[in-house]
Amino acid sequence: MATYYLASWASNLKYSDLPQDVIAAAVRSFYNWAGCAIGGSNHPATTIAYNSLKPFFGPPTASLLGHKGKLSIDAQHAALLNGIASHVHDYDDTHLDTIIHPTGPVASALLAAAEWKGGYSGKEFLVALTAGIEAECKVGLAVWPEHYDVGWHITSTTGSIGAAVAVSKLLSLSTVQTAHAIGIAATQVVGLREMFGSHTKSFHVGRAAQNGLMAAVLAQGGYTSSEQALEAKRGWSNVVGVTKEGLSQSLEKWIGVGATGSGLGLPAVGQPGRWEILRNSFKPFPCGIVIHPIIDGCVQLHHDLASQALDVKDVRSVHISVHPLVLELTGKRKPKDGLEGKFSVYHGAAIGLLYGKGTPAQYEDDVVQDARVIAIRDKVDAKADTSIAADEAKIILTMADGTVLEKHVQHALWAGKSTYPSRKHMESSIRKQLRLNADTWRAHHTC
Incomplete structure (x- = not known):
């Protein structure tokens, strides 16, 4: 029931359920993502993708970050290109327990959807962002480390699921619709570690964002998938999780609300659980x-x-x-x-x-x-x-x-709980990084 648990948790999550430190972490994560996307907006990987795909762009409904004036394209391609830009410098945030870069796929899809549809509040956006980050990190924990060790790029293989959950939340999908969105995203597995060191590594993040956005929109329109996409014998975790032993227990441990004795499942009012966004960290150096x-x-x-x-x-x-x-x-x-x-x-x-x-x-x-x-x-x-x-x-x-x-x-x-910086130190560093990335863009931008 992991898929349904996750869908139910996300569809019922409210802003009032978020502790203040979780809200602050979500703001910092989005701020960090924006700086990285601006900094990578003129990287060759982003530029090549933009120029190559330009003939396929639809009506302009969502922004591409880091461009003079306002440059808008269709939401699907905005999610892809902002995702590429946000990851290409390898400067984006890292969930230390899984080395997932969580905000790239989720925020790239979410901003595109929010601009395309319009009319959302900041609180609605933050709840959706948090839901998506929690979803991808929890499913990542369920298959870590074997999934990564065998060669999957865990940021993108989980990122499409996180993006689907986030956009589903923003669009107010029902629990069943969200479960279908998770399934549609889960079947679009993307990302091989062999691609590290090439343009395609950042494509993984952009494609995960695009896949997640598509999954939620299809589910909203009535498209169906398996409602046991994560846990079924031939579902996501058993196919990409490498080992066949203990995966159902691992999913229950990390996703099951109030899983007996673990205290690690999805956090909910009156239930044990752990917020993964609080274990997110920000890089001092733009590399592995x-x-x-x-x-x-x-x-x-x-x-x-x-x-x-x-x-x-x-x-x-x-x-x-x-x-x-x-x-x-x-x-x-x-x-x-x-x-x-x-x-x-x-x-x-x-x-x-x-x-x-x-x-x-x-x-x-x-x-x-x-x-x-x-x-x-x-x-x-x-x-x-x-x-x-x-x-x-x-x-x-x-x-x-x-x-x-x-x-x-x-x-x-910043590696490990004992060395997390203070909020003041972290926010100062992120502001510095945002300025640095913006300065890099201004120095090299040609559009």
Whole structure:
């Protein structure tokens, strides 16, 4: 009954059910998404998609973010293109328990639907956004980590479900209609990890948004699907969940309202549950989150070198120890462009040491191909260490004169409950990121 549970919960959710910290988290998540979408609006991946699909655009009903004046296209393509733009820099929010980037698929579909239909309040929008984020993170938890390990891009495979739930909520669909929307979205599975480092990774997010929007609209019109789409023998979780053992119990644990003894199911008035949006985090660096400890440590070493009047050009070797997952996900030793650089722990170490920062500018193609960066990157040696956590890193830097500097990053910035920043700190950082992304757009925009 997971599909029906989820549909019933979403269709009955009210703004008054949302705690204040959940409302604040939803606002921050949307703010972060907007900054990322503006920053990625002129990326080649977004531009190519726009120009290629332009002949198919329908009547202008929804906005494309990041363009001078007001640029509108049909809602379906707006969801797709804003979704691509929001994810292409890999700067978007991350649900740490599943590494889902939750707001991209949901907000891209939701904004397009809200503009297309019109007349919604901010409260209605936030309830729908929260419902969608909770839905995709809960179904993601039910199949994590095997689903991701086998090669699915979990952001998009769950994102279409989250987008469908969000738009269904905004359109005031009934529980049965919402269940059908979940099924229509679930059957449109999209996203292979093989695509990481190419334009297609961001396409996953845009397509998930587009699929979710389509699913809700079809369900509103009377289109049907299985009402057990998530839990059936040949349904979503059993097909993409890899293992056949324990999936029904996992769905009950994460989706079932008031699941006995778990306290982890969908939160509802008078029921146990956990809000996943409160476990959402925001990136300090625009790349795969597992690289963050290395960049953080190398940024610190950059400042250590400067304080000791040492030149990064005189570095002889850089030995880094990381969790095995880091090399599996980001082991590209010789990235050819900015998108591949986001999946290169070697490039992350190099920019941290050379520039003392990691912003979208350090992932431009010309930086990845810069001889100075390559010279440092070639000196980096990375090894997997099973005793090191995924958000941890150890770095040993040796200079030409034999000087040795070491850095141990025990936790990546903002990784884990104990290191979540204060609301004031987080909002200040997001405002800074929004300005940075907007400045990047203004510097390069040609429309």
